[in-house]
Amino acid sequence: MDSEQPEGKVALVSGNEAAGEAAIRAGCRFYAGYPITPQNELTAYIADQLPLRGGVFIQAESELAAINMVFGASAAGTRAMTSSSSPGISLKQEGISYMVGCELPAVIINVQRAGPGLGNISPAQGDYYQATRGGGHGDYRCISLAPFSVQEVCDLTYLAFDLADAYRTPVILLADGMIGQMMEPVRFDHLPAPSPTPRPWALTGTPGRKRNVIKSLRLPPEELEAFNLKLQDVYATIEQREVRLEVTGPDDAEVLLAAYGTSARICRQIVERPLRQLPFKVALFRPITLWPFPTAKLAELAEKARGILVVEMSAGQMVDDVRMAVAGRCPIELLARMGGNIPSAAEITEKLITLFA
Amino acid sequence: MRSGNAGNGMGKKTTTKRTESEVKRVLYERPRALLDVHTHYCAGCGHGTMHRLLAEVLEELGVLEQAIGVAPVGCAVLAYDYVDIDWTEAAHGRAPAVATGLKRVHPDKVVFTYQGDGDLASIGMAETIHAANRGENITVIFINNAIYGMTQGQMAPTTLIGQKTKTTPRGRDPETTGYPLKVCELLDQLVAPVLLARTTVVTPKHVRQTKALLKKAFQCQMENVGYSLIEVLSPCPTYWHMTPMEAYHFIEQTVTDSFPLGVIRDVKDRA
Numbered sequence: 001m002d003s004e005q006p007e008g009k010v011a012l013v014s015g016n017e018a019a020g021e022a023a024i025r026a027g028c029r030f031y032a033g034y035p036i037t038p039q040n041e042l043t044a045y046i047a048d049q050l051p052l053r054g055g056v057f058i059q060a061e062s063e064l065a066a067i068n069m070v071f072g073a074s075a076a077g078t079r080a081m082t083s084s085s086s087p088g089i090s091l092k093q094e095g096i097s098y099m100v101g102c103e104l105p106a107v108i109i110n111v112q113r114a115g116p117g118l119g120n121i122s123p124a125q126g127d128y129y130q131a132t133r134g135g136g137h138g139d140y141r142c143i144s145l146a147p148f149s150v151q152e153v154c155d156l157t158y159l160a161f162d163l164a165d166a167y168r169t170p171v172i173l174l175a176d177g178m179i180g181q182m183m184e185p186v187r188f189d190h191l192p193a194p195s196p197t198p199r200p201w202a203l204t205g206t207p208g209r210k211r212n213v214i215k216s217l218r219l220p221p222e223e224l225e226a227f228n229l230k231l232q233d234v235y236a237t238i239e240q241r242e243v244r245l246e247v248t249g250p251d252d253a254e255v256l257l258a259a260y261g262t263s264a265r266i267c268r269q270i271v272e273r274p275l276r277q278l279p280f281k282v283a284l285f286r287p288i289t290l291w292p293f294p295t296a297k298l299a300e301l302a303e304k305a306r307g308i309l310v311v312e313m314s315a316g317q318m319v320d321d322v323r324m325a326v327a328g329r330c331p332i333e334l335l336a337r338m339g340g341n342i343p344s345a346a347e348i349t350e351k352l353i354t355l356f357a
Numbered sequence: 358m359r360s361g362n363a364g365n366g367m368g369k370k371t372t373t374k375r376t377e378s379e380v381k382r383v384l385y386e387r388p389r390a391l392l393d394v395h396t397h398y399c400a401g402c403g404h405g406t407m408h409r410l411l412a413e414v415l416e417e418l419g420v421l422e423q424a425i426g427v428a429p430v431g432c433a434v435l436a437y438d439y440v441d442i443d444w445t446e447a448a449h450g451r452a453p454a455v456a457t458g459l460k461r462v463h464p465d466k467v468v469f470t471y472q473g474d475g476d477l478a479s480i481g482m483a484e485t486i487h488a489a490n491r492g493e494n495i496t497v498i499f500i501n502n503a504i505y506g507m508t509q510g511q512m513a514p515t516t517l518i519g520q521k522t523k524t525t526p527r528g529r530d531p532e533t534t535g536y537p538l539k540v541c542e543l544l545d546q547l548v549a550p551v552l553l554a555r556t557t558v559v560t561p562k563h564v565r566q567t568k569a570l571l572k573k574a575f576q577c578q579m580e581n582v583g584y585s586l587i588e589v590l591s592p593c594p595t596y597w598h599m600t601p602m603e604a605y606h607f608i609e610q611t612v613t614d615s616f617p618l619g620v621i622r623d624v625k626d627r628a
Contacts, residue, residue: 030462056461060454061487068451068484072427072458075445080458098448203443203459205423205466213437214445215428 010185015153015175018186019109020045022157023081027194028107029055030073030080032066036088037121038177039111043083063088067095067108074104075214077202079161079194083109085177086127087118089135096170097136100231101216103201105164107157108142109173111180114313114340122340123177123262128317131174132291139228141235143242144172144290146260148268150184156288158191163242165197167234174290176313178262178342238292245294247301248272249283255356256301258285258322259311262342267311269345276349279357280306290318295325302329307356311335311343388412390421390441397435401601403591404432406558407500407567408439411471414572415442418579420467425459427452431473432506450481453488456495467578469496474515475505478538482514485540489584492549496574497586499540501555502593503612510596514538517615522596541588541621552577552585553621557613559592559605570620590616 013021020042023031031050033043043059050057056073060066066082073080084092089110099106110131114124131144143163147153153175160171201212218224249271257267264286271284285301285308287294302308307330310319316336323332335351337343387393390412398404415421424442428434430449437444447455452470460468470477477485477499488495504522505511511524515537519528541553552574556567567589574585590612592604599607 030458032458058457058461061483064451065454065457065484065487068448068454069458069461071447071451072445072455072460073462074458075455076425076459076462078462094448095451098446102446203425203445204463205425206443207422211441211443213443215437217434217446 009189010187012183013150013186014041014181014183015147015150016041016111016180017045018150018154019083019157019173019175020049021188022154022191023107023161024049024053024055025188025191025194026079026158026161027196028079028081028161030070030078031055031082032058032060032069032073033082033084034060034063034066034088036085038113038123038180039083039085039109042109042111042180063091064095067092070106071095071099071102071104074099074106075102075203077199077204079105079165079196081107081109083111085111085113086115086124087113089127089130093130093136096142097134097138097140098216099170100140100142101138102214103168104170104214105168106170107160107164107173108170109157109175112174112176114338120340121177123179123313123342124338124340125176125261125263125313126315126317126338127174128290128312128314131172132293132321140231141291142170142172143167143238143292144174146174146288146290147179148261148264148286150179150182150186152288153179154186154188154191161194161196167238169234174261176262178265242289243292243294243297244288245297246286246288247283247297248286250281252304253281253283254306255280255282255352256285256305256308257282257311257348258298258308258318260287260290260318263311263313266343266345267348270348270352274349275345278349278352282352287318293321293325295321298322298325299327299329302326305330307331307333309333309335309348309352309355311348313337313342388416390416392439392441394439396439398432399593399595401592401594401604402432403500403502403558403589404436406564407498407589407591408436410564410568410571411498412440414568414575415467418572418575420575420579423465424467424469425463427456427459427468427470429470429472429476430507431476433471433473433500434507436471450476450479451484452476452481453484453493453495453497457488457491457493460493460495464494467496467575469498469575471498472500473506474499474501474503474513478514478540486544486547489544489550489586490547492583494578494581494583496578497584498571499586499588500591501540501588501616502591503537504593504596506593506596515616517612537615539616541586544586545621549584550586550622551583551624552587554623555588555590555616555618555621557590557608557618559590559608588616590618
């Protein structure tokens with residue numbers, strides 16, 4: 001796309017390119033990544049644009065090197081990002097855990113593909129646990145944002161940098177191959193100029209100040225526990241302040257669809273443009289933050305609902321968070337597709353009728 | 358120079374009373390950046406000497422306030438407790454990648470990694486080779502003691518043939534574990550590196566040579582010439598099961614057969 005997008009104009013871009021442009025507009029000045037499908041357009045966009053706009057692009061020798069270059073750039077005090085797809089994100093987990101241990105902000109984009117193993121390059125949502133439960137070793141969480149349109153890829157990528165700064169934590173943007181590859185009209189001109197928070201902890205050399213040491217080694221158990229308690233406090237604040245969600249459909253819906261990302265995209269079609277008349281009202285509950293999960297809102301909706309159908313492109317991972325939020329208030333059903341299959345609107349409609357008509 | 362403890366042996370105050378005129382002429386003192394603390398290193402370990410040389414060189418080059426160190430996983434992880442500059446830890450083996458990120462963001466700072474043989478030549482070999490191949494303008498200080506010290510004495514990629522370790526209890530057998538890995542010679546196959554040298558710290562002469570090489574390596578970076586690596590053969594009396602003196606002699610008499618000392622590449626002045 002043309003980065004010189006005139007004000008007030010929309011551009012037709014892919015989700016991957018939108019993430020790249022939004023990151024640069026968010027003040028990202030360092031990117032390191034490794035080739036993997038289906039996110040290569042993002043790396044290519046950054047490789048083309050970032051050096052022209054005052055930043056550093058490095059094609060790293062490995063996913064491990066990429067995340068650790070981002071570690072170094074973040075430690076140096078700049079806004080930094082990496083992206084990959086599922087197998088590559090698995091490799092980055094070591095670095096993410098270390099960044100948490102060192103309280104380093106960064107944005108990590110996962111354009112998910114189907115697993116396990118090499119799997120295939122089709123869209124999937126099998127990395128939900130990994131994104132929302134920490135993913136690497138140790139007790140931590142990463143804020144996980146789940147866009148369901150190209151515009152939302154743009155907006156959430158921009159937001160991810162602010163959240164990473166505010167809480168000094170890696171933030172995951174959990175997209176999938178569909179969101180990454182599809183093209184939609186997008187606006188960028190509403191994004192404000194970036195405002196990175198001051199970084200007195202950054203490594204910049206020591207003129208005029210005492211030295212900084214960035215480390216995750218805390219040998220005395222008391223010290224490490226105190227650090228973990230501090231992290232848990234941060235997470236409690238995030239759970240309080242950063243929950244984001246969208247509910248689409250009638251307020252008096254009897255049946256809820258619960259889905260995020262691409263599967264939410266399909267579900268919304270059923271709510272807004274149903275394939276056939278359903279004998280009950282349906283609304284879509286769509287978490288935008290997967291962690292923190294919108295537990296309170298879902299519990300409230302579940303009070304009035306006859307039942308919830310969770311639609312996932314995995315064996316059923318988000319459904320666990322739905323169960324915990326609903327806590328028995330209504331029945332929960334699951335439509336799970338795997339292997340890179342995207343559930344169709346017809347398939348979801350049939351399931352709704354079978355379950356709730 | 359035989360004491361491995363930077364904080365203890367070398368800058369120690371003498372108990373002998375001196376006249377005022379004798380005191381005026383300072384022959385030896387603690388470098389500014391070497392913190393006045395006891396190190397955790399074992400008796401006879403080479404890290405203490407190397408920490409001191411690092412502090413001396415950075416001070417003499419006037420870059421203490423520009424220096425950013427990347428500490429490894431291994432015995433030297435706590436290097437930041439001893440040398441008073443900006444530091445970060447890196448995950449095991451990832452120091453060159455972390456240093457790449459730091460240096461690319463701050464091209465005007467002096468960025469170096471300080472790594473052991475397991476960190477640099479085993480788990481971090483990919484990061485080592487590729488940072489060198491890109492010609493990152495960083496300085497790599499490679500402490501080769503031919504063993505994993507922190508985890509209590511396992512075989513390293515640089516362990517000598519026949520050397521007994523926790524994981525080669527009958528001695529390193531090249532049939533099943535390969536040969537001592539020569540990092541400088543390996544990197545010498547690449548185009549980009551500008552200074553590759555192997556040295557040691559077991560005699561005063563060697564310590565002086567090591568200091569000169571270390572200084573040259575940092576100068577390469579300050580003059581934007583490019584990537585340098587100084588490999589230091591360093592004694593590990595504890596896991597070699599030797600006295601410090603035996604370990605020092607072992608390096609001179611045996612380790613240098615597998616790892617010859619010298620400048621492998623110096624193209625600082627190339628056109």
